[in-house]
Amino acid sequence: MRRIRANGAPFVRTIGSVRTLTEAFEAACQELDDTGQPELVLEVIADRIIAAARGGERDPVRLRAAALAGMPED
Numbered sequence: 001m002r003r004i005r006a007n008g009a010p011f012v013r014t015i016g017s018v019r020t021l022t023e024a025f026e027a028a029c030q031e032l033d034d035t036g037q038p039e040l041v042l043e044v045i046a047d048r049i050i051a052a053a054r055g056g057e058r059d060p061v062r063l064r065a066a067a068l069a070g071m072p073e074d
Contacts, residue, residue, distance in 0.1 A: 017053065017058070020053075020058060020059075020060050020063070021049055021050070021053060021063070023060040024049050024060040024061075024063035024064045024067065025045060025046055025049055025067070027060065027061075027064045028045050028049070028064045028067040028068050029042065029045065031064070031068060032045075032068070032071070045067045045068070046067075048066055048067040048069070049063045049064075049066065049067045051066075052066035052067070
């Protein structure tokens with residue numbers, strides 16, 4: 001287990017948590033059809049997933065939903 005600081009707040013990183021965050025990020029990108037998305041959009045998605053995880057969320061489906069909340073739909 002490794003403790004890191006993200007945006008000034010402590011965040012514990014384990015193999016399981018990294019897998020969960022990665023799964024949520026990849027699912028959100030796939031839903032947005034990430035080919036052609038600006039880098040800034042991908043950073044916002046990642047920041048939202050990390051924020052939700054810091055708040056205690058560990059379910060990848062709910063993390064994905066938090067990342068996509070408020071994003072315009074096609």
